[in-house]
Amino acid sequence: MGQMIRSGNEAWFRVEDASAIGVARRAAMALAGTLGFGQVARERVGIAVSEAASNLVKHAVEGTMLIRPYPDAPAAVEALALDKGPGIADLNRVWRDGYSTAGTLGIGLGGIARMAAAHDVYSIPGRGTVIGMCFTADERPPRVSRVSGLSRPIGEESVCGDAFACFDTDETAMAMVCDGLGHGELAAEASRRALRTFQEHGELPPVPLLERLHRALDGSRGAAVAVARLDRASGLVRYAGIGNISGWIVNPEGRQGLISLAGIAGRHSRTLREYTYTAPPHSMIVMHSDGLSARWDIAAFPGLTSRTPAVVAATLLRDAGTHRDDACVLALKVTP
Structure with a gap:
């Protein structure tokens, strides 16, 4: 039947103030370490998660993050950032210009995309944004999950x-x-x-x-x-x-x-x-x-x-x- 994809090992974090940024970063880097990521790869995960969390603190309403082993490839780290904030009116501009919202680390969503082995974003202006990120030790994309x-x-x-x-x-x-x-x-x-x-x-x-x-x-x-x-x-x-x-x-x-x-x-x-x-x-x-x-x-x-x-x-x-x-x-x- 192949590998079973299942719930378990999810870690949820409320990201409502600056102190939560470090909590989420450390959790993601610790999980990456247990999955065999080297130091450089762990730091890449930490930077991307910090940027996503910083965006939640600055702009989000009810910002939360989930960090877990990627269900379809357990040797990878998955992070999801959810919010009910202002949303993103023009996703193409975000990727094309390396746009970074004020008050974050400055790498923007374009930087997150470059650091992640796979990513996805869904946003509706006025209703919020969901960002999905997957990180692998060697930066190779995992298989596309169905x-x-x-x-x-x-x-x-x-x-x-x-x-x-x-x-x-x-x-x-x-x-x-x-x-x-x-x-x-x-x-x-x-x-x-x-x-x-x-x-x-x-x-x-x-x-x-x-x-x-x-x-x-x-x-x-x-x-x-x-x-x-x-x-x-x-x-x-x-x-x-x-x-x-x-x-x-x-x-x-x-x-x-x-x-x-x-x-x-x-x-x-x-x-x-x-x-x-x-x-x-x-x-x-x-x-x-x-x-x-x-x-x-x-x-x-x-x-x-x-x-x-x-x-x-x-x-x-x-x-x-x-x-x-x-x-x-x-x-x-x-x-x-």
Whole structure:
């Protein structure tokens, strides 16, 4: 099945004052060191992350950063900067002129792009910006990822009760989102059980896999769980879920909802059922827990479906996420 891309090891930072810049820089450089980056490569990561964090402090509203191993290449560092600030009216000017906003280190987004092995930016004037950066020890770009996800705990919790996982190959992809009931350690343990079961049995069709997940969660707090299997050649999506995981097939013109049945995996459920759909080329499958409102409208995000899965997931988490619950969102491209 290939490597499993999953939640875990995410470190979230509020970036609201100057002291947070050093915290984010040190965390990114420390992670790079554990992944085998040399001194020069670590410093490159630190400079780019500092610049992104400085921009958040100077201009952002609700600025946050996520730093983690790159899910699709664990020997790389991924950093995401999210804000609800003024946005960038002309991204082409930012790259072309090496534009740097006042009060930052002076390298600008163009400098960040040169230091990162891969990068992506999505910005809407008046609504904010999401910057995705990936760093490798040798500066070679990682393979283009077709799937990514984010999980964020409620408030000051240190663990998240929501989780995602995906096996992705050129032919098929199998994705799961799990929302452990409540939050805290007991919810996180339910999601860890689901992740272990998915890793062991992710080759199964959706309903047999969901049955395995239901049994594995027996005795836990229980969870809402949904799984989707994508056949890339045909665009066929097979979907099954228990509980309030939201699933969508998304394209620039709109979205189609995917059906989950009522219940709680590990406790009680109705007879499980698989539903089939056809995803158009260049669409995406988006799955998320109820830590995100289901009322988001893709028409309010012009051009978002062309961005990388990590930036798509981060944008939806920023704008549809609630801080009153754990949150998790996964974005899977149907075609590269």
